Amino acid sequence: MSAPASGPAPVTDPGGPKRAPRGAGPRPIGWAEQARIIFMKDVAIELRTGEVVATSAFFGFVCVIMSSLSFYETPKTAAQVAAGAIWLSTAFAAVLSLSRTWQRERQDRAFDALIVSPLSHSAIFMGKALGMFAFLIAVELVVVPAAVVLFNIDVGRFWLGLLAIVLAATPGIAAAGALFGVMTVHTRARDLVLAIVLFPLLSPTLLAAVIATRDLFDGQPLALLGGFFKVMLIFDVAFIAGGLTLFGPLADGG
Secondary structure (H helix, E strand, O other), rough: OOOOOOOOOOOOOOOOOOOOOOOOOOOOOOOOHHHHHHHHHHHHHHHHHHHHHHHHHHHHHHHHHHHHHHHHOHHHHHHHHHHHHHHHHHHHHHHHHHHHHHHHHHHHHHHEEEHHHOOHHHHHHHHHHHHHHHHHHHHHHHHHHHHHHHHHOHHHHHHHHHHHHHHHHHHHHHHHHHHHHHHHOOOOOOHHHHHHHHHHHHHHHHHHHHHHHHHHHHOOOHHHHHHHHHHHHHHHHHHHHHHHHHHHHHHHOO
């Protein structure tokens, strides 16, 4: 009995799946991409809940209203009071924002999982600092216009200088909050520790921002405020460099 005729040999699809070479692993994620992942995580949570920006912005808005009702006397004193109202409201709102932001990381030990992940500690710090910067800018978008309106500030004359002061002062506040906020994750008196540690460190930046804003509203040209910008930029660099270096030891030592 003859054997059955065999069919045609199967044709291999050249476009089909190819076996990965032995020993090849997943592509490593770059440092900037790691920081972006942390930043987008915080932004996505905030867009879904809105608890940080909404709470802090409303608190800052109320502070500005109370300042305008309590201290506003004449148009001559408005500039001086407005500068203090803007930055005091921003400082208090920053502490409130930091408290709410780090509270998320304490829930279900989420921060412990973040620390043991393969992400770089410095990238985690940068992502948290960028998220804090975005939250503070959102708060200042409420606080600054409210102060401008309630204290009758001519925003057409001062908007460029005011924008420069905000962009010079806010990065240092955000970086300091991201750096020292990690100390509150494993601390019981977390809000007290954050206020005690953060406010003295932010004093040079806040004082420079207040005086620069006051002088700007008093009619000083922006070119004469260079010394205050140098102070704010120095502390921006110091807090960012310190955070990139010290965030890991502070997180591991908690």
